[in-house]
Structures are given as C-alpha cells and as structure tokens.
Amino acid sequence: MESFRTIVFREDHVxxxxxxxxxxxxxxxxxxxxxxxxxxxxxxxxxxxxAIGMIAAYGxxxxxxxxxxxxxxxxxxxxxxxxxxLKSARPTAVNLAWAIDRLTxxxxxxxxxxxxxxxxxxxxxxxxxxxxxxxxxxxxGERLLDFMADGxxxxxxxxxxxxxxxxxxxxxxxxYYAHEQxxxxxxxxxxxxxxxxxxxxxxxxxxxxxxxxxxxCDNMAATVMAQGKIQAVMVGADRIAANGDTANKIGTYxxxxxxxxxxxxxxxxxxxxxxxxxxxxxxxxxIEERPxxxxxxxxxVQIAPSDVNVYNPAFDIxxxxxxTAIITEKGIYKPPYHFS
Ligand code: MRU
Numbered sequence: 001m002e003s004f005r006t007i008v009f010r011e012d013h014v015x016x017x018x019x020x021x022x023x024x025x026x027x028x029x030x031x032x033x034x035x036x037x038x039x040x041x042x043x044x045x046x047x048x049x050x051a052i053g054m055i056a057a058y059g060x061x062x063x064x065x066x067x068x069x070x071x072x073x074x075x076x077x078x079x080x081x082x083x084x085x086l087k088s089a090r091p092t093a094v095n096l097a098w099a100i101d102r103l104t105x106x107x108x109x110x111x112x113x114x115x116x117x118x119x120x121x122x123x124x125x126x127x128x129x130x131x132x133x134x135x136x137x138x139x140x141g142e143r144l145l146d147f148m149a150d151g152x153x154x155x156x157x158x159x160x161x162x163x164x165x166x167x168x169x170x171x172x173x174x175x176y177y178a179h180e181q182x183x184x185x186x187x188x189x190x191x192x193x194x195x196x197x198x199x200x201x202x203x204x205x206x207x208x209x210x211x212x213x214x215x216x217c218d219n220m221a222a223t224v225m226a227q228g229k230i231q232a233v234m235v236g237a238d239r240i241a242a243n244g245d246t247a248n249k250i251g252t253y254x255x256x257x258x259x260x261x262x263x264x265x266x267x268x269x270x271x272x273x274x275x276x277x278x279x280x281x282x283x284x285x286x287i288e289e290r291p292x293x294x295x296x297x298x299x300x301v302q303i304a305p306s307d308v309n310v311y312n313p314a315f316d317i318x319x320x321x322x323x324t325a326i327i328t329e330k331g332i333y334k335p336p337y338h339f340s
Contacts, residue, residue, distance in 0.1 A: 003208065006163050007046075007054055009127060012065075014058040018045045019163055019197075023204040031055065034063035034082045041089040041096070044195065048164020049238045049274055050133050053099035056086045057126040060103055064122060068115050075115045079107055091286040092247055092315045093238035094276040099129055130166045136271040136329035137168035143327050144174025144234070147267060150184050153229045155221060155259075157190045158249035159201035160236030160269065171234040171269040172202070179211045187213045188224055192249060194294040194312065218251050225262040233259045237270035237326075244320030244337030245282030246270075250313055256322035265324040272328050275339050282317035290314045 004026065008015040015028040020043065029045050031037050037059020040046045046055045060082060067078050083104050087097045106125045110118045148154070154175070161172035168176055178185045187206055192198035199215055206213040216224060224230055233255055239247040246252075246268050259266040279285055292310035297303060304310075326333040333339060 004162070005167070006051060007058075007130060007166055009058060009130065013062065014055065016040065016046045016051070016055055017163060019047055019201060020045050022163075023200050031059055032062055033066065034059045034086055037063075038086055038089045047197070048159060049093035049095040049236070050137075050165040050170070050271060051163070052090060052093055053095035053273065054126075054130050054133060054166060056089070056096050057099040057103055057129050060086055060100060061119070061122045061126045065119060068119060070115060072111065072113075072115060072118075075118065076107070076111070079104055090288055092288045093274075094279075095238075095271075095273050098273045102129065133166040133271065133273075134168070136273075137165050137170060137173045139329040140170055140269055140271070140327055141168050141173030141177040143329075143332060144171070144267075144269065145177055145181065145183075147232060147234075147265075147325075147327075148174060148178050148183055148185055149231075151186075152183075152231045153186045153188060153224075155188045155190065155224070155230045155233045155255065156202060157198065157233075157235050157252050157255050158192045159197040159205075160234075161202060161205045163201050163205055164236065170236045170271065171267070172206070174234060174269065175206065175211055176209060179209065185212065186229070187211060188221075188230060189213055189215050190218050190221060190251065190255065191215060192251060193218055194290075197249065221255055222258050225258055225264060230262075230264055233264060233266045234269055235267070237268050237274050238315055239279065239285050240268070240270060240275045240326060240339075241279045241281050241285060242275075242277050242337075242339065243281045244323060244326065244333070244335065245285070246318045246320070246323060246326070247282065247285045247287070247315045248318065250316050253316040253318045253322075256318045260322050266318075266322055267325055267327060268318075268323050269327045272330050275328070277339065282319065285315075285317060287316070288314040
C-alpha cells in the first residue's frame with residue numbers, strides 16, 4: 001500500500017498533497033474554505049475525479065462554518081451560490097458536482113433545523129464521502145485481481161492512484177493489490193502530456209510502493225503493444241455517460257483505439273459516483289479546455305512560440321464500443337452498458 005495520505009481532514013481545515021509540486025517535493029496545501037478549495041482544484045494542486053469531489057465537499061462545509069450565525073434562509077442562499085460556484089471549478093469530472101449536490105441535498109433535509117445543526121450534518125456527509133471513497137477503491141482493487149495474471153504487462157494513462165482518490169486509487173488500486181498478493185505485474189505508464197500526470201504522479205507513487213513501473217512517452221504506446229509487452233489497458237474515468245461512453249484524460253481515446261487494433265482488452269475503472277445517468281452519451285459531456293501555457297511551457301520554460309495557436313482539451317471521450325468492461329465497486333459492467 002502507498003505510504004502517504006492524499007487528503008487529511010483536520011476539523012478546521014483539510015490538508016491535501018500539492019500535486020503540482022510532485023515528484024520533487026511532497027508538500028501539503030491547507031484548505032480552510034470554499035475559496036481555497038476552488039483555487040486548489042482550478043490550479044490542479046488537487047486533481048483526479050474523486051479527489052476533487054472530496055476537496056470541494058470539505059471546502060464547501062468549511063466555508064459555510066463562517067456563516068453559523070446567519071438565519072436559515074440566509075444560510076441556504078449562501079449554500080446555493082457557493083455550490084454553483086464550486087461546481088464551475090472544473091466541468092468534466094462529474095464527481096465534483098456529485099459531491100456538492102450530495103451535501104446540498106442533505107442540507108435541505110435539515111431545513112427546519114438551526115444552522116449549527118445543519119453544519120454538523122454537512123460535516124458528517126463530507127467525512128462519509130471520503131470514507132466511502134476509500135472503501136470503493138478497496139473493492140475496485142480487489143475486483144481487478146480477476147483481470148490480472150502473473151507476468152502481465154498493463155498500460156495505464158494519467159494518474160488513477162492514491163493521489164487521485166482518498167487511498168489506493170481506481171485502476172491503480174488493482175496494481176497495489178496485485179503487488180500485495182505477490183503477482184509480478186509490469187506497469188507501463190504513459191507520461192500523459194501536457195500536464196504529465198503519468199510521469200510526475202503515477203511513476204512516483206508506483207515506484208514508491210515498489211511496483212514495477214516503466215515510463216513511456218504517449219507516442220510509444222503503439223510500439224510497446226506491437227512488441228507484445230501489453231496484455232491489458234486499465235484507465236480511470238472522469239465521467240461515464242449512461243450508454244458507457246467515457247470521458248477521461250486526453251489521450252485515453254487513442255490508447256483505446258490502439259488496444260482495439262492489437263486486440264488487447266481495455267478496462268475502465270471508476271467509482272459509482274463517476275457514472276452520470278443524466279448524461280445520455282459522451283457527446284453531452286462538457287470537455288474542459290485548459291490554458292495554452294500548459295502546452296507552450298514546461299516548468300516555466302518556453303517550449304513553443306508563445307503566440308502559436310494552441311488547442312488544449314483536457315479530456316476526450318472513449319466510445320463504449322472500445323471498452324471491454326467497466327469495473328466499479330458495485331459490480332463489473334460489460335456491453336451493452338446498463339448501470340443499475
Ligand atoms: O485533469 P486530471 O488530472 O484531474 O484528470 C484526471 C483523469 O483523467 C484521471 O484519469 C481520472 O480522474 C481518474 S482519477 C481516479
């Protein structure tokens with residue numbers, strides 16, 4: 001198991017690893033309210049679908065504590081404004097809206113209580129989201145053992161590990177479990193341009209756990225597959241539409257096409273909170289566009305002409321036809337996808 005905690009709740013603030021500083025520095029950011037949560041999510045100090053949901057939930061609760069003396073009506077007006085604003089921090093991962101909606105729903109069930117009592121319920125709910133995430137990741141990890149065998153090569157994209165969740169991760173949870181069981185698996189991690197979550201985060205956490213990980217550039221995936229080094233692809237998800245189309249980190253779609261070409265199974269691993277039953281297909285999933293500087297600069301160094309046109313979508317949609325199975329804590333889903 002990994003030797004760090006990504007998110008630690010300390011009652012008057014929440015601590016989260018600053019992922020922009022990895023792999024060189026393990027540093028925690030302190031979040032005291034919704035403003036600091038918004039900033040940490042927007043700047044990707046905290047990232048990964050489940051992790052941003054948890055930080056948004058804690059941020060909302062912590063910020064609302066400042067309004068304990070307001071009337072119930074005033075309090076609910078603030079809840080409404082802050083919830084909508086927090087949801088806008090990053091639009092693609094549905095876990096963010098899911099966590100905020102879960103808190104606001106539970107607040108409404110207490111409408112006839114005093115504000116301090118409502119706050120107590122919000123605190124409990126935010127903590128429950130984190131505890132449930134930990135349990136869900138554990139279950140997904142156990143389920144993934146059925147898809148792994150000794151000596152297998154597995155390609156992953158972006159970071160779906162302990163850094164992206166409360167513990168263990170989604171797809172990476174399977175690698176932690178396989179390692180614990182003594183299975184000798186070889187993980188290939190795409191570096192994941194432009195923000196390099198694979199290089200900076202996945203390689204860091206797997207190496208730290210003693211798991212055999214080999215870093216490759218994104219444009220090497222076809223070569224390692226053609227060389228017979230990959231027997232499965234396992235990735236996470238930011239939003240899964242009702243028909244199984246899956247939004248995940250940009251570059252996932254091309255990996256899925258390659259896997260199909262080489263007849264390699266392609267698995268999506270995500271908690272139930274990533275399934276968006278309201279969104280019929282991938283076409284309706286909003287795709288975040290990120291600043292051009294992520295592409296034209298690295299570590300403050302310019303690597304492209306500063307005024308060049310840049311297109312920087314942060315996610316893509318993998319059509320359901322390319323997905324062999326979707327593994328959640330509730331069960332394993334195969335085409336045609338009906339989540340219930
Ligand atoms: O932009 P990011 O780094 O937040 O994107 C994250 C991903 O795409 C992950 O693969 C996904 O959230 C799964 S996290 C368990």
